[in-house]
Amino acid sequence: xxxxxxxxxxxxxxxxxxxxxxxxxxxxxxxxxxxxxxxxxxxxxxxxxxxxxxxxxxxxxxxxxxxxxxxxxxxxxxxxxxxxxxxxxxxxxxxxxxxxxxxxxxxxxxxxxxxxxxxxxxxxxxxxxxxxxxxxxxxxxxxxxxxxxxxxxxxxxxxxxxxxxxxxxxxxxxxxxxxxxxxxxxxxxxxxxxxxxxxxxxxxxxxxxxxxxxxxxxxxxxxxxxxxxxxxxxxxxxxxxxxxxxxxxxxxxxxxxxxxxxxxxxxxxxxxxxxxxxxxxxxxxxxxxxxxxxxxxxxxxxxxxxxxxxxxxxxxxxxxxxxxxxxxxxxxxx
Amino acid sequence: xxxxxxxxxxxxxxxxxxxxxxxxxxxxxxxxxxxxxxxxxxxxxxxxxxxxxxxxxxxxxxxxxxxxxxxxxxxxxxxxxxxxxxxxxxxxxxxxxxxxxxxxxxxxxxxxxxxxxxxxxxxxxxxxxxxxxxxxxxxxxxxxxxxxxxxxxxxxxxxxxxxxxxxxxxxxxxxxxxxxxxxxxxxxxxxxxxxxxxxxxxxxxxxxxxxxxxxxxxxxxxxxxxxxxxxxxxxxxxxxxxxxxxxxxxxxxxxxxxxxxxxxxxxxxxxxxxxxxxxxxxxxxxxxxxxxxxxxxxxxxxxxxxxxxxxxxxxxxxxxxxxxxx
Amino acid sequence: xxxxxxxxxxxxxxxxxxxxxxxxxxxxxxxxxxxxxxxxxxxxxxxxxxxxxxxxxxxxxxxxxxxxxxxxxxxxxxxxxxxxxxxxxxxxxxxxxxxxxxxxxxxxxxxxxxxxxxxxxxxxxxxxxxxxxxxxxxxxxxxxxxxxxxxxxxxxxxxxxxxxxxxxxxxxxxxxxxxxxxxxxxxxxxxxxxxxxxxxxxxxxxxxxxxxxxxxxxxxxxxxxxxxxxxxxxxxxxxxxxxxxxxxxxxxxxxxxxxxxxxxxxxxxxxxxxxxxxxxxxxxxx
Numbered sequence: 001x002x003x004x005x006x007x008x009x010x011x012x013x014x015x016x017x018x019x020x021x022x023x024x025x026x027x028x029x030x031x032x033x034x035x036x037x038x039x040x041x042x043x044x045x046x047x048x049x050x051x052x053x054x055x056x057x058x059x060x061x062x063x064x065x066x067x068x069x070x071x072x073x074x075x076x077x078x079x080x081x082x083x084x085x086x087x088x089x090x091x092x093x094x095x096x097x098x099x100x101x102x103x104x105x106x107x108x109x110x111x112x113x114x115x116x117x118x119x120x121x122x123x124x125x126x127x128x129x130x131x132x133x134x135x136x137x138x139x140x141x142x143x144x145x146x147x148x149x150x151x152x153x154x155x156x157x158x159x160x161x162x163x164x165x166x167x168x169x170x171x172x173x174x175x176x177x178x179x180x181x182x183x184x185x186x187x188x189x190x191x192x193x194x195x196x197x198x199x200x201x202x203x204x205x206x207x208x209x210x211x212x213x214x215x216x217x218x219x220x221x222x223x224x225x226x227x228x229x230x231x232x233x234x235x236x237x238x239x240x241x242x243x244x245x246x247x248x249x250x251x252x253x254x255x256x257x258x259x260x261x262x263x264x265x266x267x268x269x270x271x272x273x274x275x276x277x278x279x280x281x282x283x284x285x286x287x288x289x290x291x292x293x294x295x296x297x298x299x300x301x302x303x304x305x306x307x308x309x310x311x312x313x314x315x316x317x318x319x320x321x322x323x324x325x326x327x328x329x330x331x332x333x334x
Numbered sequence: 335x336x337x338x339x340x341x342x343x344x345x346x347x348x349x350x351x352x353x354x355x356x357x358x359x360x361x362x363x364x365x366x367x368x369x370x371x372x373x374x375x376x377x378x379x380x381x382x383x384x385x386x387x388x389x390x391x392x393x394x395x396x397x398x399x400x401x402x403x404x405x406x407x408x409x410x411x412x413x414x415x416x417x418x419x420x421x422x423x424x425x426x427x428x429x430x431x432x433x434x435x436x437x438x439x440x441x442x443x444x445x446x447x448x449x450x451x452x453x454x455x456x457x458x459x460x461x462x463x464x465x466x467x468x469x470x471x472x473x474x475x476x477x478x479x480x481x482x483x484x485x486x487x488x489x490x491x492x493x494x495x496x497x498x499x500x501x502x503x504x505x506x507x508x509x510x511x512x513x514x515x516x517x518x519x520x521x522x523x524x525x526x527x528x529x530x531x532x533x534x535x536x537x538x539x540x541x542x543x544x545x546x547x548x549x550x551x552x553x554x555x556x557x558x559x560x561x562x563x564x565x566x567x568x569x570x571x572x573x574x575x576x577x578x579x580x581x582x583x584x585x586x587x588x589x590x591x592x593x594x595x596x597x598x599x600x601x602x603x604x605x606x607x608x609x610x611x612x613x614x615x616x617x618x619x620x621x622x623x624x625x626x627x628x629x630x631x632x633x634x635x636x637x638x639x640x641x642x643x644x645x646x647x648x649x650x651x652x653x654x655x656x657x658x659x660x
Numbered sequence: 661x662x663x664x665x666x667x668x669x670x671x672x673x674x675x676x677x678x679x680x681x682x683x684x685x686x687x688x689x690x691x692x693x694x695x696x697x698x699x700x701x702x703x704x705x706x707x708x709x710x711x712x713x714x715x716x717x718x719x720x721x722x723x724x725x726x727x728x729x730x731x732x733x734x735x736x737x738x739x740x741x742x743x744x745x746x747x748x749x750x751x752x753x754x755x756x757x758x759x760x761x762x763x764x765x766x767x768x769x770x771x772x773x774x775x776x777x778x779x780x781x782x783x784x785x786x787x788x789x790x791x792x793x794x795x796x797x798x799x800x801x802x803x804x805x806x807x808x809x810x811x812x813x814x815x816x817x818x819x820x821x822x823x824x825x826x827x828x829x830x831x832x833x834x835x836x837x838x839x840x841x842x843x844x845x846x847x848x849x850x851x852x853x854x855x856x857x858x859x860x861x862x863x864x865x866x867x868x869x870x871x872x873x874x875x876x877x878x879x880x881x882x883x884x885x886x887x888x889x890x891x892x893x894x895x896x897x898x899x900x901x902x903x904x905x906x907x908x909x910x911x912x913x914x915x916x917x918x919x920x921x922x923x924x925x926x927x928x929x930x931x932x933x934x935x936x937x938x939x940x941x942x943x944x945x946x
Contacts, residue, residue, distance in 0.1 A: 046526035192387040222599030265556040275532035442828040460837025
């Protein structure tokens, strides 16, 4: 499996200068991930973990005060390697939507509110392919049909559609040119549960059809369970654990992941579930050593001073935790 | 329907709320809540969930219970007094001491221009809970019940707190008057999954230790199942199924409840979805049809469903609005 | 909240605006130390061009232009100030009552406001002023201008109250036991204040413009010194034709300067409050 996007020791901070004080929010602080072509790579984490920042940087869409202070992000399409951070504006525009695309959380922002859906699609397609308006319309109609959207959507304006339909249209827009790499940022969070199921199914279908790679960012572990092949769990700007979905959900090793999984309610048991004590740290003043140590019940002395390195526990399973590395026994399943 | 008891804590009887919007000379009617009925028993505190998707009417129903909206027809009674006819004065002197809200967005609940303790103090003084001297101690005691201390939040503005903290303060404020009922509208949906559990656990404790009834409005079936004693499932203004939560969510009778339950993604790789659903089904909104509101999407739809409105039937310890159970 | 110091540092337009208005304030203060009374004629040699002794020259009635100007600025600002206070008070009260009470009262008030807005103000004022000719004092003028300029602002305050009423924290205040008056004053007023400030600036500009217009037309208190009346008298004594430009240039320049000063300040304030530029302000340097 070839690697399609790779981040190496990526560090991106929000650096602000106000009233003579420099403040550095270390939103992404040393993240390395490798995503293979054709897989669904899930990024899980809660608010304040840095996943939105990571997304921005992976897309090369970061702007001041967000600055990349270290590390690299590289794409590899058909054997050609590109530096995502150093790319010029023209190159970026070239690959945007045709090779790399992005499904945002709030669908209203992507669709032009004063244009009909079919016009938005037509402009879009014609920017990247030389087709006639008629061909563009046909292409749009066929594709929207596959997405399960009725014909009347073509001539509608965004505000006339329901939230679920809009999100599917946005997904359509982001995938109609069959980009190789799709980033989805909380694509189902704002949707009703029934529609959510449809959208998840849709993303699965799209992915299977063209073998695109999907990087799925969401805090909802249920969505990861149904979509992601592998999951990277983010906490306070770092990847604390990375493994295939089954391992993360059934036998996680990092204390944070364990807590996270244990705290999820399921629709078939009412036994009391625990919640993680404390709060995620403010990223301008992260704790020394391991960032989870103030809330971790298993913290040892080392955890307070030394930042744990990411160790491969098994092929495909990495953990950044002293307790795990030192082999200290603790519950390995939830 | 259940036999009418002489004193119920909360009784919602055939309540309907219609919103009409005027477009020029024509007007469109929207039935947000349609003949909804439920009741809470005063003898034992319970957590009652009203669950539904967006547009189901659950928030409108909650607002009517809080007295923020008046029903178009039907009656809502709290301790046998009609909520809709209470004057502002009566509300301030009696109703608000008994019933308090918790809203979805903790950062909208408080004005960003005011320190958060302002609302705590106002609640304490306006209801004569304590005099100036004892106010701080009282507030601190209530904050302790939600896992905070007054020192942590005193003098701070809402945006200085995290979402979880702010929501706890919101709950604490609601507890100050020692209400008999708290109406919580999506109290955890803006919080992270791990935080939700702590707040929801807190609700369970409050019910048991402080004898507070909690009306928990949500679209999240998982937390509803975990927390509630009874549940009402709403679909486009109707309550389609109502009963003990273990029965309704473990063996749902109404096809919509089944649909809802099957659509919740389980964070268990052994329980991932295997069946496909049809995407076109999602779009039929079935408005303007007579008959059952779910007829457009129901896998068990019968002829009669499209023609007549199903009445409520009592089956297996709950009430279902479906012809399947005639 | 806004710190004035930060505002001065950040926004060049606010800075320049503030400087200009400082100058204006100094001139107003100077007017209290004027060696001449405002209507002292023949106090100084007539028709002198600007010189070291007579900074802005003298008029054909033997008055020192500089000291006249200080009085003029003072009176014009008084007129504008009173007008703004009257106008905004009416506007805010009406807007808030209308917005908060709603229902029939709101509909009635709104219809009144909408009717008033449509009335063409300049012809109306000219009419009234001509009728009252000779009996207008500065204060009358101020009141007249004030009661013309409340309608449009009141609509905006009403809109603000409407949206504030729907905000969730209003409900929190209700459930916290606060009565309507408390809610309006404690919860909603703080939101109105930035808007009120910007609105007051616009009110000032309107009032100054009107005063100058009326005075030039000879419809205000011609015995009082104001920017407009200076121009009026300048024309009356044909300053332009007799090449005594300084008599006219001074008040005109002063009025332009005051308007520009206010305008710059409000632009600076507006840009500062705009969330997009706020982000740029915190940008990395170097």
